[in-house]
Amino acid sequence: DTAYKLVLLRHGESDWNRKGLFTGWVDVDLTETGEAEAARGGRLLTDAGVLPDVLHTSLQRRAIRTAQLALDSAERHWIPVRRSWRLNERHYGALQGKDKAATLAEFGEEQFMLWRRSYDTPPPPLADNDEFSQVNDPRYAGLPDEIRPRTECLKDVVERMLPYWYDAIVPDLEAGRTTLVAAHGNSLRALVKHLDGISDDDIAGLNIPTGIPLLYELDANLRPLTPGGRYLDPEAAAAAIEAVKNQGRK
Template identity: 80%
Template sequence: MADAPYKLILLRHGESEWNAKNLFTGWVDVNLNEKGEKEAVRGGELLQDAGLLPDVLHTSTLKRAIRTANLALDAADRAWIPVQRSWRLNERHYGALQGKDKAATLAEFGEEQFMKWRRSYDTPPPELADGAEWSQSDDPRYAAIPSELRPRTECLKDVVVRMLPYWYDAIVPDLLTGGTVLVTAHGNSLRALVKHLDGVSDEDIVGLNIPTGIPLLYELDADFHPTTPGGRYLDPEAAKAAIEAVKNQGKK
């Protein structure tokens, strides 16, 4: 067994109000629903049962990730650990699809286009104009991001590019201290991180989905390569079923 000095836990937020309504969400700051809150608490219990107590937390700036982390850490009695938040861990900006119904979009544009927008590596949805209904152009939390860097739509490739500086500059230094690092984020920002960690190809990342609320443990060697490719879900059975559900969203 290879030496694994670093422990990284990835946790996608629990089910949100818009996950349940089957709406494209992206940067829209929707809350967890009751099921999502329960998933978050269960996520914290799984951490505690596994003896995986985070020493430091990184979250996106979106409340579904922030609340998931708070509920999980409360359940594991670790609410006191230091935290850093960054827009670089935000969900993929879904452009003009934000706020749209997934089933209606599938029916209108057909399966090929729908899946291209959802999962292709390098085809972003159309841009969302500043000031449009579901735009974040006036949101004060993004005021420090220069206008030309602020996403108006993103494909997964764009997420990899904006997420990686945070991985190298903020998360890796925390791993180097030897503590257990918890990253609470989103389906597509975590797909971007998993792509990087496991070296998943642009083709294979299309088929990779991350379930809500189930901690995914990566043990990393001295070069930050996973000792077990793909990591290990703390509840593998639940993860399997939930991954299928994410894959089939829209097909109702």
């Protein structure tokens, strides 16, 4: 019974994670802390003997650079890579560029958590002329306008992510390749929801820490051998998950 090996990696701390701003599709870079987290993620892969054969990333710099730094430190910088907008972070709509703490103070706990963690309530759409809009970004020029998001809830992310999962990632797993997916807090929540069959309500309580590889071993039906997978540094993951949960609340 050979198990497929899938590694999920949220990017290291970004500039806007540090500043406490909603990011979504805005293409911010890593902080120095984020770079160090990424390199450490690669060392955790080496120590666990989990060496990726292929990489899938979003089209966003923080995930692309995290993967490169992690793979560099694991001596796997040379593996093939595919990238897709379908692994991008959830588009945060009109919240993109807004301060999380200020949004919580202005709209209150219930609305704040509805926007951050409800399965099917998207924030208001982002106007095309907003400074944080991506409508004119050349990397999305090939996307038909009607599927280019102006806001997304997690349900929207599940729906646009799953075709890439089945068409691009699953074939790599079925070919026996250890597969690294470098993406984002909410695009990885969407994938974990699918893998573990988490309900629409329960997914609200799941948070993904930055920079710590999460290993899933999957059976032939792509079901996790261990529900929830296994963080390669479980103690650091537990602390970092609390920090994500409490964002905007310092």
